[in-house]
Amino acid sequence: MPPEGRAEAGGVGIGADLHYRALERLYASAPINETFNSRLEIPGEGRSRITFQIDESVFHAAGAAHGTIYFKMLDDAAFYAANSRTTDRFLLTTSFNLHFTKPVRSGEVVAEGLWISGKRRVFVAESRLIDAEGEEIGRGTGTLMRSRIALSGLPGYSAGAE
Numbered sequence: 001m002p003p004e005g006r007a008e009a010g011g012v013g014i015g016a017d018l019h020y021r022a023l024e025r026l027y028a029s030a031p032i033n034e035t036f037n038s039r040l041e042i043p044g045e046g047r048s049r050i051t052f053q054i055d056e057s058v059f060h061a062a063g064a065a066h067g068t069i070y071f072k073m074l075d076d077a078a079f080y081a082a083n084s085r086t087t088d089r090f091l092l093t094t095s096f097n098l099h100f101t102k103p104v105r106s107g108e109v110v111a112e113g114l115w116i117s118g119k120r121r122v123f124v125a126e127s128r129l130i131d132a133e134g135e136e137i138g139r140g141t142g143t144l145m146r147s148r149i150a151l152s153g154l155p156g157y158s159a160g161a162e
Contacts, residue, residue, distance in 0.1 A: 016045060019087045022157045023080055029156025036072070040080060046115030048080035048127075054106050064103035070129060074098055074140035077113030077127035082144050083151075085115055090149040091123060098140035107132040121146050 020042035027033060027040035027050075038052035050073055060066040075096050083091045113127040122145055129138040151157045 015087070020044075020084060022151070023083060026151075026154060026156040027076070027080065032072075036069075038073070040076070042080060042084050045084055046081055046125075048077050048084065048111075048113035050077050050080075050111040050113075052109055052111070054104050054109055056106070059105075064105050067100065070100060070138045071096070071098055071140075073109070073111040073129060074127045074138060075142060077111035078125035078140060078142040079113070079144060081113030081115045081127070082118070082123040082125040082142075085119065085123065086146065088151060089146045090151055090154065091144040092147045094143050094145050096140055096142040098138060100138050102131070102135060102137040104129075104131050104137050109137070116141075118144075 023042055024040050036052055038050055041049045041051070043049060052073060054065050054069065056063075058065050058069050075093055078096070079091060079093060109132070110130045111127055112130065113125055116124040116126055118124055122143060124141065124143055126139070126141045128136050128140075131137045
Protein backbone atom coordinates (compact mmCIF):
# COMPACT_ATOMS: atom_id res chain seq x y z
CA MET A 1 0.00 0.00 0.00
CA PRO A 2 1.51 3.38 -0.94
CA PRO A 3 2.11 5.96 1.79
CA GLU A 4 -0.76 8.36 2.32
CA GLY A 5 -0.41 12.00 1.40
CA ARG A 6 1.85 13.81 -1.00
CA ALA A 7 5.41 15.02 -0.68
CA GLU A 8 5.15 18.60 0.46
CA ALA A 9 7.63 21.48 0.25
CA GLY A 10 10.59 20.97 2.53
CA GLY A 11 9.65 17.36 3.20
CA VAL A 12 6.99 18.35 5.72
CA GLY A 13 4.19 15.95 6.48
CA ILE A 14 3.72 12.38 7.58
CA GLY A 15 2.98 11.16 4.04
CA ALA A 16 6.19 12.68 2.71
CA ASP A 17 8.26 11.16 5.49
CA LEU A 18 6.75 7.70 4.84
CA HIS A 19 7.55 8.09 1.14
CA TYR A 20 11.19 9.03 1.88
CA ARG A 21 11.67 6.04 4.21
CA ALA A 22 10.08 3.75 1.61
CA LEU A 23 12.51 5.04 -1.04
CA GLU A 24 15.40 4.38 1.35
CA ARG A 25 14.17 0.79 1.78
CA LEU A 26 13.83 0.45 -1.98
CA TYR A 27 17.47 1.48 -2.44
CA ALA A 28 18.64 -0.97 0.22
CA SER A 29 16.63 -3.82 -1.35
CA ALA A 30 18.03 -3.48 -4.88
CA PRO A 31 20.32 -6.43 -5.63
CA ILE A 32 22.94 -4.16 -7.26
CA ASN A 33 23.41 -2.38 -3.93
CA GLU A 34 24.62 -5.57 -2.28
CA THR A 35 27.79 -5.00 -4.33
CA PHE A 36 28.41 -1.54 -2.85
CA ASN A 37 28.96 -0.50 0.75
CA SER A 38 26.50 2.39 0.63
CA ARG A 39 23.50 3.92 2.38
CA LEU A 40 20.80 6.28 1.08
CA GLU A 41 19.26 9.07 3.13
CA ILE A 42 16.49 11.36 1.89
CA PRO A 43 16.57 14.42 4.16
CA GLY A 44 13.69 16.21 2.41
CA GLU A 45 11.82 16.80 -0.80
CA GLY A 46 14.05 16.97 -3.86
CA ARG A 47 17.23 15.98 -1.99
CA SER A 48 19.16 12.79 -1.45
CA ARG A 49 22.45 11.75 0.09
CA ILE A 50 24.31 8.48 -0.48
CA THR A 51 27.33 7.67 1.65
CA PHE A 52 29.64 4.96 0.37
CA GLN A 53 33.10 3.52 0.88
CA ILE A 54 35.74 3.22 -1.82
CA ASP A 55 38.39 0.51 -1.60
CA GLU A 56 40.67 -1.33 -4.03
CA SER A 57 37.90 -3.75 -5.03
CA VAL A 58 36.52 -1.02 -7.36
CA PHE A 59 39.86 0.23 -8.74
CA HIS A 60 40.88 0.31 -12.39
CA ALA A 61 44.40 -0.75 -13.44
CA ALA A 62 45.91 2.63 -12.46
CA GLY A 63 44.86 2.35 -8.82
CA ALA A 64 41.84 4.64 -8.46
CA ALA A 65 38.06 4.12 -8.47
CA HIS A 66 36.68 3.11 -11.86
CA GLY A 67 34.27 5.51 -13.56
CA THR A 68 31.40 3.07 -13.12
CA ILE A 69 31.44 3.95 -9.41
CA TYR A 70 31.13 7.66 -10.21
CA PHE A 71 28.24 7.02 -12.58
CA LYS A 72 26.42 4.63 -10.24
CA MET A 73 26.46 6.98 -7.28
CA LEU A 74 25.79 10.17 -9.28
CA ASP A 75 22.87 8.54 -11.11
CA ASP A 76 21.40 7.09 -7.91
CA ALA A 77 21.65 10.40 -6.05
CA ALA A 78 19.94 12.31 -8.89
CA PHE A 79 17.31 9.58 -9.29
CA TYR A 80 16.30 9.49 -5.62
CA ALA A 81 16.24 13.29 -5.37
CA ALA A 82 13.80 13.38 -8.29
CA ASN A 83 11.76 10.34 -7.17
CA SER A 84 11.25 12.00 -3.78
CA ARG A 85 8.95 14.38 -5.67
CA THR A 86 6.57 11.72 -6.96
CA THR A 87 4.86 9.17 -4.75
CA ASP A 88 3.21 6.88 -7.28
CA ARG A 89 5.66 5.89 -10.04
CA PHE A 90 9.24 4.67 -10.38
CA LEU A 91 11.35 7.03 -12.48
CA LEU A 92 13.76 5.91 -15.20
CA THR A 93 16.95 7.71 -16.22
CA THR A 94 16.76 8.63 -19.92
CA SER A 95 20.05 10.54 -20.14
CA PHE A 96 22.90 11.37 -17.81
CA ASN A 97 25.96 13.57 -18.29
CA LEU A 98 28.85 13.37 -15.90
CA HIS A 99 32.12 15.18 -15.32
CA PHE A 100 35.08 13.67 -13.51
CA THR A 101 37.12 16.30 -11.66
CA LYS A 102 39.41 14.29 -9.39
CA PRO A 103 40.32 10.62 -8.95
CA VAL A 104 39.42 8.92 -5.68
CA ARG A 105 41.60 6.20 -4.24
CA SER A 106 39.88 5.14 -1.03
CA GLY A 107 37.69 6.29 1.84
CA GLU A 108 34.22 7.69 2.32
CA VAL A 109 32.54 9.50 -0.56
CA VAL A 110 29.17 11.24 -0.41
CA ALA A 111 26.85 11.64 -3.39
CA GLU A 112 24.41 14.53 -2.99
CA GLY A 113 21.38 14.72 -5.27
CA LEU A 114 19.17 17.72 -5.96
CA TRP A 115 15.93 17.93 -7.95
CA ILE A 116 16.09 20.86 -10.39
CA SER A 117 12.81 20.83 -12.34
CA GLY A 118 9.85 18.77 -13.48
CA LYS A 119 6.65 17.69 -11.77
CA ARG A 120 4.64 15.43 -14.03
CA ARG A 121 6.41 13.39 -16.70
CA VAL A 122 10.02 14.59 -17.11
CA PHE A 123 12.34 15.50 -14.25
CA VAL A 124 15.82 17.02 -14.20
CA ALA A 125 18.15 16.43 -11.28
CA GLU A 126 21.82 17.00 -10.59
CA SER A 127 24.28 15.39 -8.27
CA ARG A 128 27.82 15.74 -7.05
CA LEU A 129 30.41 13.57 -5.32
CA ILE A 130 32.34 14.84 -2.31
CA ASP A 131 35.44 13.02 -1.04
CA ALA A 132 36.60 12.61 2.57
CA GLU A 133 38.53 15.91 2.35
CA GLY A 134 35.36 17.78 1.36
CA GLU A 135 36.42 18.30 -2.26
CA GLU A 136 34.11 17.77 -5.20
CA ILE A 137 35.37 14.86 -7.32
CA GLY A 138 32.54 14.53 -9.84
CA ARG A 139 29.28 16.07 -10.97
CA GLY A 140 26.34 14.93 -13.07
CA THR A 141 23.00 16.00 -14.50
CA GLY A 142 20.25 13.61 -15.46
CA THR A 143 16.88 13.58 -17.18
CA LEU A 144 14.38 11.12 -15.76
CA MET A 145 10.89 10.10 -16.87
CA ARG A 146 7.95 8.56 -15.09
CA SER A 147 7.57 4.89 -15.90
CA ARG A 148 4.51 2.66 -15.79
CA ILE A 149 6.00 0.88 -12.76
CA ALA A 150 4.02 1.61 -9.60
CA LEU A 151 6.22 2.23 -6.56
CA SER A 152 3.66 0.46 -4.40
CA GLY A 153 4.18 -2.73 -6.40
CA LEU A 154 7.91 -2.91 -5.67
CA PRO A 155 8.70 -5.17 -2.69
CA GLY A 156 11.46 -2.93 -1.29
CA TYR A 157 9.22 0.14 -1.39
CA SER A 158 6.21 -1.47 0.24
CA ALA A 159 8.10 -3.47 2.88
CA GLY A 160 7.50 -1.90 6.25
CA ALA A 161 4.56 0.20 5.04
CA GLU A 162 1.72 0.38 7.47
